[in-house]
Amino acid sequence: MARIFIDGEAGTTGLGIRQRIEALPVSYGLEILSIDPALRKDTAARRSMLEQADVAILCLPDDAARETVALAEGLDVRILDASTAHRIADGWVYGFPEMDAEQEAAIKSARFVANPGCYPTGAIALMRPLVRAGLLPADHPVSINAVSGYSGAGRVAIEEHEKNGGPAFFLYGLNLKHKHLPEIRHYSGLTRQPLFVPSVGHFPQGMIVSIPLHLKDLPGQPSAAELEAVLQDAYEGCAHVRVVPAETRLEADTLANTDDMELRVHHNGEQVVLTARLDNLGKGASGAAIQNLLLMLGL
Incomplete structure (x- = not known):
C-alpha cells in the first residue's frame, strides 16, 4: 500500500490527479490521504499528512510549494511538485519521462520530481531532439506560439x-517574461531566450504549441523529412508521445481528456511549422503527474 497526499487537491490539477488515482486498478494499492479542508493551511496538520505519506504531490502556488518542501525536511516522503517552483532547481529531476533515454530511470529513483509545465512539454518535445542533433542551433532566434484551453x-x-x-x-x-520561459530554454538546450507568445481560447481543455522555422536558415538547410526523422527516432516506442503525419488544419481540443501528445512537421519545402498537440490538463498537468507517480512507485 502506497499512501499519497495531494497538497492542494481542491484545485484543477489536484482534482484531475485524484480522479486519475481513483480510476487506477485496485491492485496498485494506492491510498489517498486527505486533509480536513479547514486545516489545509495549518502547518501542523500538513506536517502530519507528510509524515504519513509515501509520496506527496504538490498542486500549489510556487511559494506554498516551497513551504511544503521545507515542512517535509527530515521526513521519509518523496515529493512530486506540479508547481513552477523547482523545475530547474538543483536536486530535482525533471518529470518528462520521454525527454531522454535515461529520464525514466532518473524519475524512478528520485526523491524530488518536478512535473513539467504544459507549454514547456510541447516546446521541449519539439526542440530538444533537434538541438541535440545539431539541426536547430542553440542560439537560433526561435519563436513559440501556443494556445491553451481556459482550464489552465x-x-x-x-x-x-x-x-x-x-x-x-x-x-x-x-511582457515577454512568462514563467515557463526558464524551463523551456533550459531543457530545450537553447542558449538564446525564445520569443514565447501564449494565448487562451474559449474551450475548456486542449493545447497546441507551434514553432515556425525557415529551413534555409538552419545549418545545412535540412529538409522537413530530416527534422521529422529526428523526432521519430527520439520518441520511437513511447506510449504517450508520438510523431504523426502533418495536417492542413489542427483543432486544439482533439486530445482533451487523454494523456497523449502528438508531434507534427508541417512544411511547404522551404518553411516548416513544428506543432505539439496535447491536453493542457492531461499530458500537460495531471496526466503527467500520474505517469511520474507510477514510475516513482515502480508500477
Missing part, C-alpha cells in the same frame, strides 16, 4: 468563461 488559466478565468461566456481568444504574457 486559473479559477477566475474558468469562472469567467463558464458563467459569463468569457472572451473568444486572448494573448497574454506580453
Whole structure:
C-alpha cells in the first residue's frame, strides 16, 4: 500500500490527479490521504499528512510549494511538485519521462520530481531532439506560439468563461517574461531566450504549441523529412508521445481528456511549422503527474 497526499487537491490539477488515482486498478494499492479542508493551511496538520505519506504531490502556488518542501525536511516522503517552483532547481529531476533515454530511470529513483509545465512539454518535445542533433542551433532566434484551453488559466478565468461566456481568444504574457520561459530554454538546450507568445481560447481543455522555422536558415538547410526523422527516432516506442503525419488544419481540443501528445512537421519545402498537440490538463498537468507517480512507485 502506497499512501499519497495531494497538497492542494481542491484545485484543477489536484482534482484531475485524484480522479486519475481513483480510476487506477485496485491492485496498485494506492491510498489517498486527505486533509480536513479547514486545516489545509495549518502547518501542523500538513506536517502530519507528510509524515504519513509515501509520496506527496504538490498542486500549489510556487511559494506554498516551497513551504511544503521545507515542512517535509527530515521526513521519509518523496515529493512530486506540479508547481513552477523547482523545475530547474538543483536536486530535482525533471518529470518528462520521454525527454531522454535515461529520464525514466532518473524519475524512478528520485526523491524530488518536478512535473513539467504544459507549454514547456510541447516546446521541449519539439526542440530538444533537434538541438541535440545539431539541426536547430542553440542560439537560433526561435519563436513559440501556443494556445491553451481556459482550464489552465486559473479559477477566475474558468469562472469567467463558464458563467459569463468569457472572451473568444486572448494573448497574454506580453511582457515577454512568462514563467515557463526558464524551463523551456533550459531543457530545450537553447542558449538564446525564445520569443514565447501564449494565448487562451474559449474551450475548456486542449493545447497546441507551434514553432515556425525557415529551413534555409538552419545549418545545412535540412529538409522537413530530416527534422521529422529526428523526432521519430527520439520518441520511437513511447506510449504517450508520438510523431504523426502533418495536417492542413489542427483543432486544439482533439486530445482533451487523454494523456497523449502528438508531434507534427508541417512544411511547404522551404518553411516548416513544428506543432505539439496535447491536453493542457492531461499530458500537460495531471496526466503527467500520474505517469511520474507510477514510475516513482515502480508500477
